[in-house]
Amino acid sequence: MSAVAARRDRARRDPVNLLLGAWGVAVFVFLFLPIVMIVIFSFNEGRALVVWKEFGLRPYVDALDNPTIRNAIFTSLRAALGAAVIATVCGTLAGIALARRPGRWTIGFLALVFLVLVTPEIVDAISLLIWYVRIGGPFGPDNTILNYGLVRLWVAHSIFATAVVTLIVRARLAGLDESLEEASADLYATPASTFRKITLPLMMPAVLAGALLAFSLSLDNTIISSFVSTANASPWPVYVFSAVRAVLRPEIAAMSTLVLLLTLFALGLVALVLRRGGASGEEAAAMLVGVEAAPGAPGK
Amino acid sequence: MAGIENAEIEAAETQAAGAGVGAGAERPRRRAPRFLLAIPAWFLFVFFFAVPVLFIFYYSFGYKPDIFRTIATDHLSFDRYGDSFSDTFRDVFSGTLQVSLTGTLLCLLIGFPFAYWLAVKVPARWRGLLLGLTIVPFWTNFLVRTLGWLILLQPNGPLSGVLQDLHLIGSPLDILDTREAVQLGVVYNYLPLMIFPLFVALDRLDPALREASKDLGANRWRTFRQVTLPLASPGVIAGLLLVFIPLTGDYITALVLGGAKGNMVGALVASQFNTAQNWALGSAMAVILILMILGTVAIFAAIGLVGRALIQRRRRVEIAVEPA
Numbered sequence: 001m002s003a004v005a006a007r008r009d010r011a012r013r014d015p016v017n018l019l020l021g022a023w024g025v026a027v028f029v030f031l032f033l034p035i036v037m038i039v040i041f042s043f044n045e046g047r048a049l050v051v052w053k054e055f056g057l058r059p060y061v062d063a064l065d066n067p068t069i070r071n072a073i074f075t076s077l078r079a080a081l082g083a084a085v086i087a088t089v090c091g092t093l094a095g096i097a098l099a100r101r102p103g104r105w106t107i108g109f110l111a112l113v114f115l116v117l118v119t120p121e122i123v124d125a126i127s128l129l130i131w132y133v134r135i136g137g138p139f140g141p142d143n144t145i146l147n148y149g150l151v152r153l154w155v156a157h158s159i160f161a162t163a164v165v166t167l168i169v170r171a172r173l174a175g176l177d178e179s180l181e182e183a184s185a186d187l188y189a190t191p192a193s194t195f196r197k198i199t200l201p202l203m204m205p206a207v208l209a210g211a212l213l214a215f216s217l218s219l220d221n222t223i224i225s226s227f228v229s230t231a232n233a234s235p236w237p238v239y240v241f242s243a244v245r246a247v248l249r250p251e252i253a254a255m256s257t258l259v260l261l262l263t264l265f266a267l268g269l270v271a272l273v274l275r276r277g278g279a280s281g282e283e284a285a286a287m288l289v290g291v292e293a294a295p296g297a298p299g300k
Numbered sequence: 301m302a303g304i305e306n307a308e309i310e311a312a313e314t315q316a317a318g319a320g321v322g323a324g325a326e327r328p329r330r331r332a333p334r335f336l337l338a339i340p341a342w343f344l345f346v347f348f349f350a351v352p353v354l355f356i357f358y359y360s361f362g363y364k365p366d367i368f369r370t371i372a373t374d375h376l377s378f379d380r381y382g383d384s385f386s387d388t389f390r391d392v393f394s395g396t397l398q399v400s401l402t403g404t405l406l407c408l409l410i411g412f413p414f415a416y417w418l419a420v421k422v423p424a425r426w427r428g429l430l431l432g433l434t435i436v437p438f439w440t441n442f443l444v445r446t447l448g449w450l451i452l453l454q455p456n457g458p459l460s461g462v463l464q465d466l467h468l469i470g471s472p473l474d475i476l477d478t479r480e481a482v483q484l485g486v487v488y489n490y491l492p493l494m495i496f497p498l499f500v501a502l503d504r505l506d507p508a509l510r511e512a513s514k515d516l517g518a519n520r521w522r523t524f525r526q527v528t529l530p531l532a533s534p535g536v537i538a539g540l541l542l543v544f545i546p547l548t549g550d551y552i553t554a555l556v557l558g559g560a561k562g563n564m565v566g567a568l569v570a571s572q573f574n575t576a577q578n579w580a581l582g583s584a585m586a587v588i589l590i591l592m593i594l595g596t597v598a599i600f601a602a603i604g605l606v607g608r609a610l611i612q613r614r615r616r617v618e619i620a621v622e623p624a
Contacts, residue, residue, distance in 0.1 A: 034448025120549025127352035
């Protein structure tokens with residue numbers, strides 16, 4: 001016991017370990033510094049965001065009072081919800097097909113997925129702008145059933161996210177033993193009930209992580225949104241971006257802080273669900289960024 | 301009750317035993333194509349990605365006929381590519397490549413020790429929480445994070461004040477609207493994308509491999525160079541791609557922190573569509589941006605492959621010599 005303690009003590013005093021530890025703390029400070037700034041300056045009573053005047057809650061009152069800001073937030077949430085649904089459905093189905101029904105088609109499809117992932121956002125943005133104008137229909141102002149601005153955002157945001165979900169689900173299924181599904185089929189379960197009772201529960205963490213990632217990618221998207229969105233469906237990042245070019249007011253920091261709190265709450269909730277489902281803290285955290293943690297991670 | 305259950309199980313087992321034959325006979329009847337489930341995603345990718353991007357390629361050969369129209373394609377030429385390489389635009393292309401290559405390298409240099417510390421040095425019970433903390437910036441809107449830097453870097457902002465109090469700088473911080481501010485902003489914004497794949501790769505490494513290397517007499521540096529680094533290389537490659545590709549196309553960070561100095565290729569493309577209304581020139585620039593990204597990735601992939609082949613050849617000689 002004391003030998004272990006001594007070794008741990010020596011490891012702690014080791015200069016390389018100390019340097020690595022200091023580096024780790026420094027990177028954390030670097031990562032959080034600007035976020036802390038936003039939170040602090042969200043209590044700025046001044047007229048301009050970047051010039052501190054005095055502490056107060058007025059930015060929060062103004063932000064919640066401002067109908068344009070409220071609309072932008074609601075548009076963002078609705079766009080993210082729709083994009084997440086499309087991406088999760090399309091990506092999950094494609095992931096299953098890739099993992100369980102591979103064939104000659106796989107190469108072409110994966111090439112397409114790869115191209116989607118490497119194409120810069122600005123290229124997607126201009127090509128979709130041209131395309132939406134050209135095809136019209138549900139994407140044009142003539143459409144009376146749906147809000148066409150929202151439809152544009154749903155589709156635009158779901159493309160990249162679908163590629164991400166596809167890869168996450170495929171990776172998860174590839175890591176699962178197919179014999180479980182075969183056993184179920186051998187026991188005379190129909191393909192539908194095998195899917196419902198075996199495949200779906202096993203891949204659920206990947207689907208959930210993919211859906212969350214799709215949601216957050218949509219909330220974050222600025223470049224594509226600023227090209228395809230319309231005046232009546234303009235999401236939050238587009239509002240912030242236009243404010244950058246005009247006047248930056250503390251309301252933006254206030255609303256951003258509220259969104260951040262909401263995000264943290266959602267993240268915590270999902271991490272809890274994933275941990276309840278048997279994942280270690282490390283695995284849960286890794287899933288939230290779309291990567292599979294090591295199967296036998298020491299954190300278990 | 302139990303008797304019935306047993307009978308059911310027995311029946312199921314006999315049926316299961318014959319299922320191998322049954323499945324073989326059954327399979328040809330179900331003729332669903334193997335890619336059936338991928339059709340929705342395929343449709344989305346083809347109809348809303350491949351076809352629109354092909355239009356960009358097509359438009360890049362067109363021209364702007366007059367100030368009222370955005371594009372004409374009745375005669376096609378490479379002229380827009382020539383226009384894209386005029387002096388002013390060429391500076392922006394080389395500047396963008398410089399910012400993105402430097403940024404990617406800095407992300408690797410900052411991210412690797414951090415990911416190593418998180419995956420190897422941090423006690424296991426803290427690891428989940430700390431990894432969770434690294435996710436928070438990734439989940440915060442990137443435009444808002446950039447605004448955080450805009451506040452921080454103001455000439456009379458918080459950082460400037462602290463640095464002046466410490467007498468590290470004599471006059472107010474004057475970094476906004478410079479290339480350095482842009483560089484800082486992109487490194488910050490894309491660092492998480494480098495950390496995650498590196499962490500996963502390092503986390504997967506069996507500690508026993510490092511211990512074995514130590515037991516065989518390798519020192520720390522040699523263990524890192526010959527065991528850790530080669531095994532972590534898939535994570536390094538994934539991180540480099542994940543950072544380089546979106547960083548090269550990004551222009552928002554540069555616009556916020558660099559002002560007029562932060563002109564990236566993305567901003568050129570955007571201005572051709574938003575203000576100049578010259579779709580042909582904008583499309584040509586977009587195509588060049590794609591080629592620039594793919595070309596850089598291809599060059600580094602080639603260098604990497606050749607380098608690996610050389611190292612492997614050298615190592616093989618070492619192993620062949622040592623037993624003698």
